[in-house]
Amino acid sequence: LTRERYPVRRLPFAQVSEDDLAALERIVPGRVITDPEELEAPNVDWLRTVRGSSKVLLRPRTSQEVAHILRYCHERNLAVSPQGGNTGMVGGSVPVFDEIILSTTLMNQVMSFHDVSGVLVCQAGCILEELGRYVEERGFLMPLDLGAKGSCHIGGNVATNAGGLRFLRYGSLRGTVLGLEVVLADGTILNCLTSLRKDNTGYDLKQLFIGSEGTLGVITAVSILCPPKPSxxxxxxxxxxxxxxxxxxxxxxxxxxxxxxxxxxxxxxxxxxxxxxxxxxxxxxxxxxxxxxxxxxxxxxxxxxxxxxxxxxxxxxxxxxxxxxxxxxxxxxxxxxxxxxxxTEALSRDGYVYKYDLSLPVERLYDLVSDLRARLGPRAKHVVGYGHLGDGNLHLNVTAEAFDVSLLGALEPYVYEWTARQRGSVSAEHGLGFKKRDVLCYSKPPEALQLMQQLKALLDPKGILNPYKTLPARA
Ligand code: FAD
Ligand code: MLT
Ligand code: ZN
The missing domain is CATH 3.30.70.2190 (Alpha-Beta Plaits)
Known part of the structure; x- marks a missing residue:
């Protein structure tokens, strides 16, 4: 599925050996999954458009276990794909080849909640909807909400800087996330899990990891500010x-x-x-x-x-x-x-979905939908527009009976060029993941891309964290 549609070559990472499995079993006993049937779902994305071939999934419970795993993988040059609820829309959460899947499913504990400040501190694998119930019982509200709330993890939300349905009111996670604990590629635990509203001591490192889609570190815990629940x-x-x-x-x-x-x-x-x-x-x-x-x-x-x-x-x-x-x-x-x-669910039942998530000047938001309807004619089953109008965010989706390379050719780079002409963003809230990494250049200048590559090299010199994602393949 993956390699036919998206040309990409495996990088020279090590392959998981029997010795590796034994070593990993010592780090997370009983939580090294190798059963092919159990590995089926975590290898395929929510939209069923990309598929990896990982043979190992790990389920750590603590940050220390994540640190041990990454220290080991870093030494052995084994690639790792972090995974939360696997609801991502850009193929970022599933391996491309045989990367080890590091799942946050068992990291689902609330660590603290302060009922005066509304600050919630929890592990990265907590499900958004469950956190919502937890804080609502205490008179507060999660500052974000999205259709995937029943399965997405707060760590995945932060890693993608998810926008969603409450963005208009409570703003970006870049404002509501107060602190993060992150495990770096070499296993170092970076504890920036503060609960302070104001803190100007040096660079705000947590911002690097918000929206970095698992390419710079694994988020293990989140401190987030919850507003009072409206009556x-x-x-x-x-x-x-x-x-x-x-x-x-x-x-x-x-x-x-x-x-x-x-x-x-x-x-x-x-x-x-x-x-x-x-x-x-x-x-x-x-x-x-x-x-x-x-x-x-x-x-x-x-x-x-x-x-x-x-x-x-x-x-x-x-x-x-x-x-x-x-x-x-x-x-x-x-x-x-x-x-x-x-x-989103209705679209996925309609057929193959070509999904675009664009920031555009609000006055021009729907022009692209009408334009494409005329451009594609009967080649498309449906061309639809919906989204977070209050945030200038259009979800443009095209469905077809099956994936069709010529339809893709009619859509891309047309949609990206159209967006760039409006000085819009080619990914408003879903991120770039695997499917959109090569279109970053439509929204960011070459100098920004270069600095991103340098930051990646600094934080993950061996490139083991979520390879083939977010940043374009080097020329
Ligand atoms: P995953 O899909 O598992 O992973 C997403 C990315 O984050 C991957 O690159 C993965 O490697 C990385 N990652 C996951 N966990 C970690 C971690 N702990 N540390 C480091 N990296 C990590 N998105 C929006 O922005 N707004 C919406 O309104 C919205 N609505 C949606 C509605 C539906 C029905 C669906 C299916 C999806 C929707 N999404 C939306 C997309 C998606 O739900 C979000 O991107 C969500 O935040 C992903 O969380 P997840 O736990 O499923 O992460
Ligand atoms: C939404 O707003 O519904 C989500 O971002 C998912 C999608 O774009 O389909
Ligand atoms: Zn959305």
Missing amino acids: AVNVAFLGCPGFAEVLQTFSTCRQKLGEILSAFEFMDAECMKLVELHLRLASPVRESPFYVLIETSGSGAGHDAEKLSDFLEQVLGSGLVTDGTLATDQRRIKMLWSLRERI
Whole structure:
């Protein structure tokens, strides 16, 4: 699967021997997995577009065990692919060849939670949704949320600098992550697991590892700031007659809802068709060319309801919105969110998915979708646009019955060139992983690429950590 679609050659790392297996067994007794059946799933990515051939998966429980593993692999020149929930969208979480898979599945302990500051410290393998439940029981909220919450790990979220559905309100993990513990390629434990809001002592090293996709170190623990859980949450799901109206609804929303706005997501009619077809979900509003999901989170139900009704009156009255529904109870809120969150799942049931995750000037966000629909014609099964409109982040997805090299040729580099002309980003939130490493140059100058290569060489001189990922292959 991998090598036919993506030309890449194995680098001269050592191969895992019987002696290596015995040594690893001494480090993580009973947690060295070599059963081919058990290795099937962790070798394939969520989208089923890339497949590795690793014969060993390790399940450490502690940072010390991770350190021992990496010290050993570094000495032996064995390549390692760190893996969290394996929900990544760019083929970064699975081996390309026979790299050892280092899974954080058993590193799932909460280490501390402070109910005044809201600072949570936990191991990297904690599942996002479980952390959400843990902090919500204590009156707080995780500052990030995404459709993959049921399986993704907080370590994987930090390693990809995941954006998601709450970015508009709580910002990037670069702001909410206060500290990290990381094991470097040679097994050194770097303990920067502080819980301080302010700390200007020297370079902020944790930032290097946030979004580094397992290429600079293995994140073993995370300290993260959780905001208080809002007492009033409302979700409005609205239909808009055109993209210009979506944009005007967004502007009105910012003016009218101001500080209580916590999400502004959009999806087009094709997305709705796919969730109806593949997931049997029903649209709660009349058919429209576009839909927006607006969430408010505040501290006073009465105050928020008043603001929301004022906003709805304006957008419905002016024709920006043609139909809408409002939810205030948890069950219905969840139902409305699932229409947006489960688009990824619906797409993957539609066929092979060509997935693009772009940052663009918000006014031009949908132009590329319309442009591609015309460019591809019947060659594509569906061309859809959805995403985090409030953050200027478009998810452009194209589906086809099967992978087709000529369709790929019509999409790339066209999509990347189009994005670069707008001075956008070719990866807004998913990272580069294995599938997009060669397009980094569309969003960063050569000097930045060179410095990235130098940092990689400094932190991982043998290149054993997640090889073939994030940085382009050297010329
Ligand atoms: P994995 O997929 O296992 O790994 C991702 C990358 O991080 C790999 O390069 C891996 O090597 C590295 N890695 C994992 N753990 C560690 C560690 N402890 N130390 C160092 N490196 C590590 N992404 C968004 O940004 N926003 C979204 O809204 C969003 N929604 C999604 C919805 C669905 C349905 C799905 C399937 C995915 C979605 N994603 C989204 C993509 C994905 O869920 C995120 O990238 C997520 O943060 C990955 O976490 P994970 O634990 O699954 O990591
Ligand atoms: C989303 O916002 O739904 C995710 O980033 C996943 C995707 O792009 O499909
Ligand atoms: Zn997204």
